Amino acid sequence: MCLSIHCKDVDVLAEDRVVRNAGNVKLEISTFLLAETVKVGDYLVVHAGSAISTLDEEAALETLELINDFLDSKEAN
Amino acid sequence: MTNPSVPFRNRQLVEKLIEKIETMVPENGVTICHVCGTHENAIARWGIRSLLPKNLEVIAGPGCPVCICPAVDVHEAIWLAKEEGVILCTFGDMMRVPVEDTSLNRAKAEGADIRVVYGAADAVKIARENPDREIVFLSIGFETTVPMTAVTLLQNPPENYSVLSVNRLVPPALEALASQEDLQLDGFIMPGHVSVIIGMEPYHEFAKKYNIANSVGGFEPIDILLSIINILEQTKLETKYAHNAYPRVVPEEGNKKARDILNEVYEVIDASWRGLGVIPNSGLELSSRFDKYNARKKFNIPKFEIKDIPPGCLCHLVIMGKKKPTDCPLFLKKCFPENPVGPCMVSEEGTCMIYAKYGGLSIDSLNVD
Numbered sequence: 031m032c033l034s035i036h037c038k039d040v041d042v043l044a045e046d047r048v049v050r051n052a053g054n055v056k057l058e059i060s061t062f063l064l065a066e067t068v069k070v071g072d073y074l075v076v077h078a079g080s081a082i083s084t085l086d087e088e089a090a091l092e093t094l095e096l097i098n099d100f101l102d103s104k105e106a107n
Numbered sequence: 108m109t110n111p112s113v114p115f116r117n118r119q120l121v122e123k124l125i126e127k128i129e130t131m132v133p134e135n136g137v138t139i140c141h142v143c144g145t146h147e148n149a150i151a152r153w154g155i156r157s158l159l160p161k162n163l164e165v166i167a168g169p170g171c172p173v174c175i176c177p178a179v180d181v182h183e184a185i186w187l188a189k190e191e192g193v194i195l196c197t198f199g200d201m202m203r204v205p206v207e208d209t210s211l212n213r214a215k216a217e218g219a220d221i222r223v224v225y226g227a228a229d230a231v232k233i234a235r236e237n238p239d240r241e242i243v244f245l246s247i248g249f250e251t252t253v254p255m256t257a258v259t260l261l262q263n264p265p266e267n268y269s270v271l272s273v274n275r276l277v278p279p280a281l282e283a284l285a286s287q288e289d290l291q292l293d294g295f296i297m298p299g300h301v302s303v304i305i306g307m308e309p310y311h312e313f314a315k316k317y318n319i320a321n322s323v324g325g326f327e328p329i330d331i332l333l334s335i336i337n338i339l340e341q342t343k344l345e346t347k348y349a350h351n352a353y354p355r356v357v358p359e360e361g362n363k364k365a366r367d368i369l370n371e372v373y374e375v376i377d378a379s380w381r382g383l384g385v386i387p388n389s390g391l392e393l394s395s396r397f398d399k400y401n402a403r404k405k406f407n408i409p410k411f412e413i414k415d416i417p418p419g420c421l422c423h424l425v426i427m428g429k430k431k432p433t434d435c436p437l438f439l440k441k442c443f444p445e446n447p448v449g450p451c452m453v454s455e456e457g458t459c460m461i462y463a464k465y466g467g468l469s470i471d472s473l474n475v476d
Contacts, residue, residue, distance in 0.1 A: 034145075034251070034300045036112050060228060062258055063365045073110060075303065075356055078198075078248070079226030080255040082365065083303045083356050090111035090355035097333070101123050 034077040036085060041070070048074075048081075111355055115327035124332045125158050131339040136162035138291060139338055140284065140428055142277060143298035144171035144456020145326055151465040153328045165335070166428040169280050170298060172248045173200045173454035174426055175380040178413040180273045181206045184245045187271065187406060188219035194237060196230035197245035199223040200454040205447055207413055227256040227270070234268035243402045247273045250304040253391060254365035257372035260397050271402040272392055275378060277301050278309045279389035285317045290428065294320035294338030296331065299353045304369075306361025310349035318347050325353035372397060381450055382415045382423025422449035425458050432462040439463055 041049040046062040060080045061068050068074065073085035114120075141147065147167040150156060156165060169175050181204050188195035188211065195211070202212045202223065215221040220240075224230050227244050234242035246256045253274045260270070277298060284290060297310055302323045310321050320341035324334035333352040341347050351357055369391070378390020393401040402408075416423050419437050424430035432438045432451065442448035444463050451459035 034303075036110055060255065060258070063254055063362060063368070065362075065364050075300070077251050077300060078255055079228055080258075082251065082254070082300065082362060083358070085111045086355045086358075087111045090114070093333070093352075093354060094114055097120065097124070097329070100336075101127065 034075045034082065036073055036075055112325070112327055115325065115329040117329065121158070121328050121332065124329065124336065128163065128332065128336060128339065129160050131336065132160050132163045133342055134162075136164070137293045137339060137342060138164045138166060139294045139296060139335060140166050140168045140290075140292045141296040141298070141324070142168040142170040142281060142284070143296075143301070143324075144174070144454065144458075144461075145300065146170065146296060146298065146324060146331065147458055147461050148456055149326045149328070150331060151461045153331075154465075155328060155331060159335075163335070163339075165296075167425075167458045168284050168295075168428045169380060169383065169426045170277075171426075171451065171454055171456040171458070172252070172275060173198075173204060174422065174450045174457050175275065175383065176201070176204065176247050176273050176450070177379045177381045178206045178415045178450075179379075179411050180245075180271070181211065182209075182411045182413045183403075183408050184243070184271055185209060185211060185214045185219070186408060186411070187243050187402060188214050188221050189217075190241075190406065192239070193241045193243060194220045194222060194233060195243050195245060196222050196224045196233060198247065200456075201245060201247060203447060203453050204450055205417070205453070207417075227259045231259045231262075231264045231268055234265045238265065238267060240267060241405075242268050243271055243406075244268070245271045245273070249275055249277050249298070249301050250369070251298075251300045253373070254304065254362075254368055257368045260372050260393070260400055261368065264400065266399065269400050269402040269405050270393060272373070272390075274373070274391040275380065276375070276389050276391065278305070278313065279386050280380070281313055282317075283383070283386050283389075284427070285313070285319060287427065287429075292319065293342060294322070294347075296334045296338070297321050297323040297349075299323055299325045299330070299357060302351075302353070302357045302361065304362045304365045306363075307349055307351055307357070307359050308361075314347050314349045320344075320347040320350075322350040322352050323357050325356060380426075382426055417448055420449035422451045422459070425449075425451050432459040435459070 074081040075083040230244040322334035322337040373391040421435040451457040
């Protein structure tokens, strides 16, 4: 039920609505719950017709770096 | 920009992390509980249990809102759907939930106008298109799902729209789990998409109150392994804490706008969970300002006494992580995904449905050389 899909914006319809491309399905999604303005190319976390968060690419890269550090440090032991 | 979640499915990285996990599990074993149907689905679908050491157990807690929706509320929805002029809208998963000898699906087959929608906004659209009908939205779900229902109520919906709220809150269920004396848990994987809304604060409080390790997890295999690794690291610590293994989606502060909207529209009530009884402060009901959109105030719904759990069914114990679906005498004998007896066999997030679909298969269980 709390399944969310990560999908990419293809068209901004209005201030609080966008069309999102999830695979081959185009969905009209509300962005009302987001504090920030979304732009074409952003990845959104979409649940039950509403964007609830944006994906933070920088945070994703930081997590991957932490994983590599963790694996390296253990290997060194 | 490519999808930032894709690297979190990398097979080589999974293999390296599993090797590390094998060195981290204490001799007396570790039990970790998650409280999210989507986590159970991801764990089964990616075959994660088959990769973990045998003395590291990951169990499923009450994380499927379809499973924990009380039978009496489904029965109320069926009663409403059969009322003259009513169109009942709800999520697809709810259609097959068995309630004594019926379900929404059966009511639809008998002539009730019941429609599957993707969200509350679709129900409002149906209300606008059908001004001479009464549209009731059966609203289930946790903090992830409720805000959009709340938004529809703040956007001046038509008066022929109303909401039957069976929404529930996750932190009180965590407290109920942590208070169970017969469950010895070493840590919790917290639900990533609920956390998008509520943020990390409730988990900091939970760690402080119960001194239990917890880590917010995402839904790719590496996300889940990262939460497990953090909880294993915390087994060495005296003071446990809350950790966020899903920061690309879950900000520390959550989604304040969504929480403000929830607080404006709903009031917190003591609420029943199917098979578990009442959990204090775990439910959401529309506040009195929205009485005209509250289906329980708008319609004269009779009082029903409906059994949550059918004879022989162990869903109430499966929901609490005390039994596995395979412990249930009905599992794949009388209770099947195409003909469920208990609520956990219905949804793609129900533990029994997931066990039935993915079978808990592993290389070992297939007896492959």
